Amino acid sequence: MANFTIELIDMKKILLPLLALCITVLFAQGRLAAQSDRMTPELLWSLHRVSGIGVSKDGKFVYYSSKTVDVKTEKSVTHQYRINILDGTKKEWTSEAGKTITQRYDKVWFSTYDNFLYQSLDSGATWQEIYNGLQDAENVWVSPDGQYVAYSKDVLVKPMLGSDIYSDLPNTTAKVYTDLDYRHWDTWEDGKFSHIFVASIKEGNPKDIMEDEPFDCPQKPFGGAEDLVWSPDNNGFVYVCKKKFGKDYAQSTNTDLYYYNVATGKTENWTDGMLGYDMAPAFNKDGKKLAWLSMGRDGYEADKNDIIIMDVESKKKTNITAQWDGTVNGFIWSNSNEKIYFNAPFEGTEQLFEVGVPTHERERDREKEKITVENITKGKYDISAIVGETGTEIIVSRCDMNHSAELYAVKPKYGDMRQLTHENDAVYAHLKKSKTELRSMNTSDGATLHTWIIYPPDFDSTKKYPTLLYCQGGPQSALSQFYSVRWNFQLMAAQGYIIVAPNRRGMPGWGVKWNEEISKDWGGLPMQDYLTAIDEFSKESYVDKSRLGCVGASYGGYSVYMLAGIHNNRFKTFIAHDGLFDLKSWYGTTEELWFANWDLGGAYWKQPQPLSYDRFNPSNYVNKWNTPIMIIQGGMDFRVPIEQGLEAFQAAKLHGLNAKLLYLPNENHWVLHPQNGIAWQREFFKWLDETLK
Numbered sequence: 008m009a010n011f012t013i014e015l016i017d018m019k020k021i022l023l024p025l026l027a028l029c030i031t032v033l034f035a036q037g038r039l040a041a042q043s044d045r046m047t048p049e050l051l052w053s054l055h056r057v058s059g060i061g062v063s064k065d066g067k068f069v070y071y072s073s074k075t076v077d078v079k080t081e082k083s084v085t086h087q088y089r090i091n092i093l094d095g096t097k098k099e100w101t102s103e104a105g106k107t108i109t110q111r112y113d114k115v116w117f118s119t120y121d122n123f124l125y126q127s128l129d130s131g132a133t134w135q136e137i138y139n140g141l142q143d144a145e146n147v148w149v150s151p152d153g154q155y156v157a158y159s160k161d162v163l164v165k166p167m168l169g170s171d172i173y174s175d176l177p178n179t180t181a182k183v184y185t186d187l188d189y190r191h192w193d194t195w196e197d198g199k200f201s202h203i204f205v206a207s208i209k210e211g212n213p214k215d216i217m218e219d220e221p222f223d224c225p226q227k228p229f230g231g232a233e234d235l236v237w238s239p240d241n242n243g244f245v246y247v248c249k250k251k252f253g254k255d256y257a258q259s260t261n262t263d264l265y266y267y268n269v270a271t272g273k274t275e276n277w278t279d280g281m282l283g284y285d286m287a288p289a290f291n292k293d294g295k296k297l298a299w300l301s302m303g304r305d306g307y308e309a310d311k312n313d314i315i316i317m318d319v320e321s322k323k324k325t326n327i328t329a330q331w332d333g334t335v336n337g338f339i340w341s342n343s344n345e346k347i348y349f350n351a352p353f354e355g356t357e358q359l360f361e362v363g364v365p366t367h368e369r370e371r372d373r374e375k376e377k378i379t380v381e382n383i384t385k386g387k388y389d390i391s392a393i394v395g396e397t398g399t400e401i402i403v404s405r406c407d408m409n410h411s412a413e414l415y416a417v418k419p420k421y422g423d424m425r426q427l428t429h430e431n432d433a434v435y436a437h438l439k440k441s442k443t444e445l446r447s448m449n450t451s452d453g454a455t456l457h458t459w460i461i462y463p464p465d466f467d468s469t470k471k472y473p474t475l476l477y478c479q480g481g482p483q484s485a486l487s488q489f490y491s492v493r494w495n496f497q498l499m500a501a502q503g504y505i506i507v508a509p510n511r512r513g514m515p516g517w518g519v520k521w522n523e524e525i526s527k528d529w530g531g532l533p534m535q536d537y538l539t540a541i542d543e544f545s546k547e548s549y550v551d552k553s554r555l556g557c558v559g560a561s562y563g564g565y566s567v568y569m570l571a572g573i574h575n576n577r578f579k580t581f582i583a584h585d586g587l588f589d590l591k592s593w594y595g596t597t598e599e600l601w602f603a604n605w606d607l608g609g610a611y612w613k614q615p616q617p618l619s620y621d622r623f624n625p626s627n628y629v630n631k632w633n634t635p636i637m638i639i640q641g642g643m644d645f646r647v648p649i650e651q652g653l654e655a656f657q658a659a660k661l662h663g664l665n666a667k668l669l670y671l672p673n674e675n676h677w678v679l680h681p682q683n684g685i686a687w688q689r690e691f692f693k694w695l696d697e698t699l700k
Contacts, residue, residue: 044438045439046501050434052681052684054492056075056076056411062396064113066396067397068089073088073428073430087099088100114128115128124147141158144159146225146234150269151239156208157203157235160201161199161202162200162217164198164199165221169181187256188254192598192646192676193676200220200222203224216272221252239293242268242269245266247262247263247265247287247288249262260305284300284308284312291364292344295319301326306605307526309484311334312336314327328349333515336349336357337392338350339394342396342398346364349393350390350393355445355457355510356386356387356389357488359384360380384422387407389405391489402417408488408496409440412490413429440464442462444460445458457517459510461506463503468548472503473555475507477508478559479508479514479559486508493678493687502695505549509537525606531623537566541577542577557570557571558691560585561584561646561647564586565587566586567636569628571634574634576633580699581637582695584639588626589650593647594611607619638666638669640656641672641674643672643674644675652668652670665698
């Protein structure tokens with residue numbers, strides 16, 4: 008996100024205007040010195056992005072990837088490494104045949120390159136081609152015994168493009184739809200669906216196990232390799248699928264887990280009757296139990312996420328986190344099969360937990376067994392992912408507001424941890440860090456609001472600082488110690504701003520009740536929480552109350568639009584990215600209707616009409632807009648489509664306001680292109696520089 012402002016010490020007053028002008032010019036051109044001790048957008052985009060891949064069976068090695076982005080070419084390069092747990096030495100594994108490691112089973116490894124599947128029997132030292140038949144394959148899963156390969160591939164099931172419907176019109180751009188879900192996230196439906204194929208590696212002859220079904224596996228748009236897992240006995244695999252189409256698909260979150268038996272060719276629904284999301288299946292080491300993440304209610308995408316364990320033979324299911332007042336992000340089985348480790352939002356952070364696995368087989372005994380959740384880590388950081396277990400330590404990904412993700416090894420008994428990877432240490436060694444603190448405040452209805460405060464480097468309490476209220480999206484995503492290349496608090500603070508980031512209603516990590524209080528009340532108590540946060544913190548002497556700004560994206564952008572109509576002159580400037588401006592037009596164009604139906608209360612023509620379309624609709628408050636506003640909109644955003652940003656900009660200009668539109672035609676709900684990302688940062692801070700003078 009963009010370049011820094013310099014704090015001047017003991018400079019003569021006559022030089023200040025000249026220096027300020029020079030800084031402004033350099034800021035706009037994006038050419039402040041790379042040797043800076045503050046974060047810049049260019050430096051942020053240059054960081055290595057570390058992701059854990061897995062742990063060797065003997066627990067001696069951790070595998071991870073490190074991705075870098077070339078801003079000039081907008082191309083990324085990913086390298087895979089193996090790091091020794093004991094001495095920290097690492098070796099690159101991407102130069103071997105096959106380029107990337109697909110799967111590891113002890114010393115038997117599998118890799119893919121082009122249309123080929125390779126096998127290594129010596130931990131990657133040498134490779135042998137074993138299968139040629141992966142044309143257009145997007146995900147590859149090999150059975151543990153190496154006898155079968157499953158992969159996903161797009162198949163034309165329902166012609167919707169004019170060129171598919173009319174063979175004599177190959178150049179037509181027509182699209183023909185007779186049902187909903189005609190576009191999703193950033194892609195128009197083309198009638199092709201991601202299907203699972205399975206083949207014997209020796210004999211070939213792949214079979215499409217989903218045949219003519221208009222359903223996807225992995226789930227689009229974000230599903231991947233985690234949506235299929237082979238059983239340890241090699242007899243079959245479990246895959247994730249939402250077997251609904253059209254209007255039913257657009258209004259439901261009911262994914263199920265299906266088991267496919269390779270020998271019989273039969274498919275069985277193992278979660279039939281479970282109505283919400285069922286995702287991320289994982290067998291324990293002996294294959295006798297299956298665990299997965301499950302939400303209970305259809306249509307509620309932010310429902311409490313629990314861990315379900317099923318006995319594979321009896322099909323008995325147990326919710327092992329049912330009594331725990333939280334929601335799970337991800338999990339792994341322990342090597343002993345006796346515990347499950349998981350990460351979850353917790354009081355403004357994400358932490359590592361463990362829960363015991365029930366040992367009783369009989370249902371009446373299992374109901375009496377006490378299942379307890381234990382907190383392993385406690386700190387001002389996020390455990391953003393769990394990679395695996397070595398036997399004595401748990402390998403996790405950890406970040407905080409001053410550091411991007413690196414891998415750490417955690418002692419499960421006490422939560423002590425040590426850093427394993429150091430991909431960005433050299434960068435951070437020269438940067439001044441921001442102080443972060445979590446403050447408690449009393450809300451308008453007597454509840455307690457916990458708010459992150461992020462201070463500029465070299466913060467001086469005797470000075471006054473411009474301050475930004477940050478509005479989180481989701482609306483039910485955690486506001487934790489996350490680290491982003493766009494909404495990056497370290498970068499914002501490096502420009503000389505204090506950031507106020509409230510854990511308002513709707514945030515997980517503060518109990519299920521607090522998490523759910525935002526549904527159907529978007530413009531109610533959450534807005535009061537925001538105003539409480541900025542009002543309470545503005546009582547500090549170092550806050551310049553004449554230079555308050557408000558920024559946010561998605562639901563955070565909606566919050567900006569709402570606050571612009573009700574802030575009563577608190578703020579001097581606003582920035583909204585892909586925000587919901589008019590809820591009626593949004594309901595008519597967004598693709599995931601289950602989200603709108605649950606959170607708003609249904610369609611705008613419903614009788615009685617849901618309160619959201621009247622009291623909580625930002626477009627109804629434009630007559631009270633009186634503050635400069637910058638509006639950012641992605642042209643490929645189908646979640647919050649383009650008319651939302653354009654309507655808001657047009658309303659602001661017609662209302663006589665100082666307004667700016669930053670339009671990104673090739674971006675979806677996010678900003679993924681590096682040069683767009685840097686342009687975003689420069690325009691973001693340029694607007695603040697212009698309007699918070």
